[in-house]
Amino acid sequence: MAAVAARELGDGEVVFVGIGLPNLACNLARGTHAPHLVLIYESGAVGAVPERLPVSIGDPALVTGSLMVCGMADVFQLFLQNGKIEVGFLGGAQVDRYGNINTTVIGTYERPTVRLPGSGGAAEIAIHARRTLIVAKLHPRAFPERVDFVTSPGQRTAGKSRRELGMPGAGPLKVITDGAILEADPGTGELVLAALYPGVGADVVRAGVSWPLASRPDLATVPPPSPTELRLLREVLDPNGLFLTSTGDKRTE
């Protein structure tokens, strides 16, 4: 997942980075094809070059050697609302058919069965980043037809498109899972199967989502991680297995 997510980032792009897998993906991209990727963390570090894998998005290693450190009012007003963020990375407990994300509650808001952390900066990243990438593992509970609570809006919410709702960014264009890449259909906004990982069947992916998953006619195969990508991930970026396990990625938030 980290390697696939990294490939979505272009050299020189400005990316709003979350902790965990997005952070790994961004630093992998920086170490391979995108050395000029600009990492911005909501904590205020701009152009961060962390010398160790940050344990949180407020890690002191994000400050050391960065281009700029600003207050959080500046992060949200001068960078995000101003339109300077090209890519936003989001994860969540639930992702629905239209890419809406729930990181707030499972169950009702008033009487939740599981209380999740909440938005943090995710709602505004989903609204303002020029495009967003979602990372989540396939599971019917993780990909319901409709999320219990829309924390971060996707392509359609309450029957309305992003354009109708006045959102500046293009929203989630791709969802990187542990078996396939889903993409938002440009016409309907619905997430459809776009590419499979090697050895993963479409039936496995369909079993991991709760709605009848449509498929693009020109289904692609995702190249497996290269030796360089694997070496960087396992030996340089996450040598202690904080976020990676031998079987895959441990945490997505």
Add this chain to the structure above:
Amino acid sequence: MTMKAAVAAFVHDGDVVVIEGFTHLICFAAGHEIIRQQRRALTLARLTPDLIYDQMIAAGCAKKLVFSWAGNPGVGSLHAFRRAVEGKGAPPLELEEYSHFGMVARFSAGAARLPFWALRNYMGTDLPRANPQIRSVTCPYTGEALATVPALNPDVAIVHAQRADAAGNAQIWGLVGVQKEAAFASERVVVVVEELVDEHVIRSDPNRTVIPGMIVDAVVVEPWGAHPSYAQGYYDRDNAFYVAWEAISRDPGELRRYLDEFVYGVADRQAYLARQPGLAARLGAKARYSGGVNYGF
């Protein structure tokens, strides 16, 4: 002033209290003293409640939480918070929930003494449904509908800084979060520092001053007062403790034992530090000094 005296004088039952700091410079020392002095019915405001508010919730200090992300950063859940919200045996906790941008905007409005702040946000989200304080206004110039959040003006802000002079002119470097806005928004401000310095040290580098002494009511000198969070240039985050908090907070009995040993069972911060020797060797910051600039004319 001692922390004990500062909390006694400036934090009262029923107050709206903000202990800010985004991962960096979270004043656990103040939170612990508030728990020791058994403050009650507090409205705790903060973007990221973190472990310290989880402890204050568990200790019964809070009636309400105003926040935008309630987790253990990089680790997982705040279980005392979750028990209270999920109705699992803890006293109920009233919630007023925003996103980070919303909380930042609330402090900005409060600091500027405006009644609200406008932001282009929340369209398509369920947050306004969960929190009726998130409203909208029509721009008088463009006709655009913009989201609004009300000003937040806490009764007291407690801000941890690397250094200040005796008058409270406080300097922060590294992540500065929303400490400036939170302090200017509050009626009373307590600054807690790693080091007390002479006024000439502050004056030698005025761009680094985040909070001016004129808005500060008390200065408390409390080295390692932000542990287990960190202070850039002084000590690193005690990540082992953040990881350990997952198991401690999951079990109400364990949490109680933690509070008994490290909060109720110690008189002050020195006693807290004495119970965990070796912190400096384990977490002390390496030297990475900036070059300095010429302020001459």
